[in-house]
Amino acid sequence: MDLSIIIVNYNVKEFLQNLLHSITKSAGRIKYEIIIVDNASNDGSVEFIKEKFPGVKLIANKENLGFSKANNLGLAIAQGKYLLLLNPDTLLREDTIQKMMEFFESAPDAGLAGCKILNPDGTLQLACRRSFPGPWTSFCKVTGLSSLFPSSKIFARYNLTYLDENQTYEVDAISGSFMMMKKDVYEKVGGLDEEFFMYGEDLDLCYRIQKSGYKVYYVHSTQIIHYKGESTKRSSFDETKVFYDAMNLFVKKHLSGSFLVEIILHSAITFRKFFAFLGRRKLIFVSTLLDFIFFNASIFIANIVYGKFGHWRGFPVKSYPVIYTVPAVIHIIVAGLSGTYRKDTLSVLRNFLSIIISFFIVSSLTFFFKQYAYSRATVLIIYFILFFMLAFWRIAIKIIFKAGIKKEEFDHKRTLIVGVNKPAIDIAGKLQARHTDLHIISGLISFTNKEVGSSIGGFEVVGTIDNIRKIIRDRKIGEVIFSSEELSYNQMMAIVSTCQSESVEFKLIGNNLDFLVGKTSVSVLEDIPLIEISYHISQPLLRLLKAMFDYSLALAVLFFIYPFIYLITKVTNKQTEFRKFILQVPQVLTGKASFVGPQHSGKAGKLFLGKKGLTGLWFIENDQGNDNEKLDIFYAKNQNIWLDLEILGKSLNRMWEKRF
Secondary structure, three states, X not given: OOEEEXXXXXXXXXXXXHHHHHHHHHHOOOOEEEEEEEEOOOOOHHHHHHHHOOOOEEEEEOOOOOHHHHHXXXXXHOOOXXXXXXXXXXXXXXXXXXXXXXXXXXXXXXXXEEEEEEOOOOOEOHHHOEOOOOHHHHHHHHHOXXXXXOOOOOOOOOOOOOOOOOOOEEOOEOOOOEEEEEHHHHHHHOOXXXXXXXXXXXXXXXXXXXXXXXXXXXXXXXXXXXXXXXXXXXXXXXXXXXXXXXXXXXXXHHOOOOHHHHHHHHHHHHHHHHHHHHHHOHXXXXXXXXXXXXXXXXXXXXXXXXXXXXXXXXXXXXXXXXXXXXXXXXXXXXXXXXXXXXXXXXXXXXXXXXXXXXXXHHHHHHHHXXXXXXXXXXXXXXXXXXXXXXXXXXXXXXXXXXXXXXXXXXXXXXXXXXXXXXXXXXXXXXXXXXXXXXXXXXXXXXXXXXXXOOEEOOEEEEEEXXXXXXXXXXXXXXXXXXXXXXXXXXXXXXXXXXXXXXXXXXEEEOOOOOEEEOOOOEEEOXXXXXXXOOOHHHOHHHHHHHHHHHHHHHHHHHHHXXXXXXXXXXXXXXXXXXXXXXXXXXXXXXOOEEEEOOXXXXXXXXXXXXXXXXXXXXXXXXXXXXXXXXXXXXXXXXXXHHHHXXXXXXXXXXXXXXXX
8 A cells, every 4th residue: 555645524525525536636546545534523424425435444433532633543544655644625736646755755864744735815825834833933923023024034934934935845844734754654753642632733743753853844846725724613612722722732742941931932822822812803992992982082072062052161170080981981881791892793783772771871870970960961962973973983994994794795706617518517507596695607717719709508708727817807706616527636726826816716616516615615506495595685673774774865865966966857858877866766765665676676485675776786787697686686685784885886886987
């Protein structure tokens, strides 16, 4: 047996299928075995492996034993001359296994080696070559010096970014997602240290192998794609805690010869853990700080306004410390308890609720603390101003910086399909027909110029793999889909590498065209029956918010814009798209229409799709080949005020370009 491949699987059967397919292509004539250790997956992985890949040696654990213990179970029964520990969310090139075995034959001092690893966007995954976390290395990493000076040998030692990624060389450590070693090295050094549940075990193995007299190498001549973190997404573990606990264990085990060194390293890890905690909750901290600032700004403005128009002399200077801290803190506590501060969203509605509650609390407290009961009129003015201020900054940040908006609120994908054969056409057809998200199929990519410009299966061939990068830029593509039926893994990775700076997601279709695998999601390519889908537009709270938005905007338009447009239209006897839009606004006020909605009021099955819209996705996307019914269903599923504002803005911009 030439090679034993050990894969630890946890709830990623979709990724696993594509990996096993790539292994078959990569192994060629090499005699190999695949050992899969399943860590108590609950996604049907075990049944899936038994049915689809009966030739695989399967160890099905009854509980999640962790990465190290599971790998050791596979290593214990491995028969190959070489051993490869491989993550299930990876893809190999056709030459990966052969190139790595050739490297070992040419480097007798090599005990462990890893290849070049790419992220799904084509960038280098930095963990595939790195140094051990010594004092100075950790300090530079934690303080960000390694990121500020990526080309410096002094500051960038942790991820070795000063080294050429297209050269092969000895390193301290490689990534646990792809680690190949000789069987006799494993027998001498032993398997992974089972004290490491997940993370850190790769660093530990690299350290022990070097201590045994062997070298660890980064090999650039072949590459894989690693989706990274797919198993941890499906687990209940605190990934950050597990990672830094593993780093602490590594330091304690190998780098504790000096008390000072241990203190420095533990401090570095603690700071890193703290900053990671802050990073995940930065929206909460920013929201809290801005609310505090704007609350006090409201107090300051109210103090001036009431002083100008009333008999108010203002707050005594001695009470400033209380006036400018206690009410704001009370509001922030109320907002926190009401769920206003969240790490992924900026809620305007919850903010309104917290303002109302804190108003009653602050007003009530003035009865108990008479020395601060200066003017209830001032309190009313403060909260009136606050009502608009806190809503304004949240809306502004959402619109300008797109922060605090969940990605799925407008999941709009311009998609390229690489391939022109039947599987590629079937993929495009399935995506085009889906109602659960909006794929705009921008076209097919061929392998020669012969088909460019022609239509295959109703889809235009827009370019070749040679100019795919230009197509991505020109057509503002966000997603590229490969089919392994028509494209080799070498070709896929060449495209990914070429387009690594284009901010595009690459996905791979399953062999049976039943699922689509990408970094951000795994999509099942079947439509969900409409009757089973809960659409946003039918939710009472969102309908109320939409109605408030419609009536408020309609009143403003009728007072300030409608009369002028009406007169201009009568005088010129000419009606443009913009004028037609404005002249239909009374329908919004009477409840017959909405500013944004489906092209025609109606239902899909038993589901309400909303009132007829003066504009909508059907207006801004009707030149992209999508049928309006699909656009209306997508809108109903994802409707919210931010999507309405985005559609309205794009519609007005389109109307403006045509002038009036």
